[in-house]
Amino acid sequence: MANVFFTVQEMIDIISSYNLKDGWLHVDTLYDLINNGDIKGAENYIQQYFKCSSETAKKVFDGYKQIYDDENASLASIEVSPEVAARAEAYALAKKYGPHCPYCNSTNLHRITTLEKAADTVLFGVYGNTRKCQWHCYNCNSDF
Numbered sequence: 001m002a003n004v005f006f007t008v009q010e011m012i013d014i015i016s017s018y019n020l021k022d023g024w025l026h027v028d029t030l031y032d033l034i035n036n037g038d039i040k041g042a043e044n045y046i047q048q049y050f051k052c053s054s055e056t057a058k059k060v061f062d063g064y065k066q067i068y069d070d071e072n073a074s075l076a077s078i079e080v081s082p083e084v085a086a087r088a089e090a091y092a093l094a095k096k097y098g099p100h101c102p103y104c105n106s107t108n109l110h111r112i113t114t115l116e117k118a119a120d121t122v123l124f125g126v127y128g129n130t131r132k133c134q135w136h137c138y139n140c141n142s143d144f
Contacts, residue, residue, distance in 0.1 A: 011050055012063040034068060101137035101144065108138045 006014070015030065033042040039061070046064075047057035080088075100107050112133055120130035130136075133143035 006050065008056065008059045008063060011046070011052070011056075011060045012067070015046070015060070015064055030064060031068070034065065099135055101135075101140060101142065103142050103144070104137065104140040106137055106139040110136045110138065112136055112143065 029045060030042055033039075033045060043054065043057045043061045046052070046060050047054055050057070050060070052060075095107055098107060099109055101109065112130055112135060117131045120128040130143055136143050
């Protein structure tokens with residue numbers, strides 16, 4: 001970040017936001033550091049990102065850790081029915097073993113129907129590419 005000065009609370013809010021636009025996944029990075037017990041690593045991460053002093057980074061980390069602990073405590077108290085647990089497990093397995101794009105590894109896919117393949121063949125003849133493919137990726141817009 002450029003020479004911009006934030007308050008401790010603003011830094012905590014920035015780190016807590018799950019922002020995919022700028023490519024930084026602060027939540028995942030800090031969760032990993034906290035779960036591995038690497039407090040110094042988390043403070044160094046904050047210090048390097050915001051270019052702040054180690055004392056400020058420690059205050060930001062303490063504030064973020066409080067939010068993290070509160071979220072984990074509230075999640076631990078939630079009871080899940082067996083049906084919901086089974087559905088979540090099936091979804092996780094489908095994500096893990098289901099189809100994914102060979103180019104961008106996305107699971108945001110659409111199965112190309114026979115009707116779409118026929119329309120492609122009618123419009124483009126032997127030069128159409130969709131008739132050979134089975135899936136369309138919405139992320140990188142490729143057919144495979």
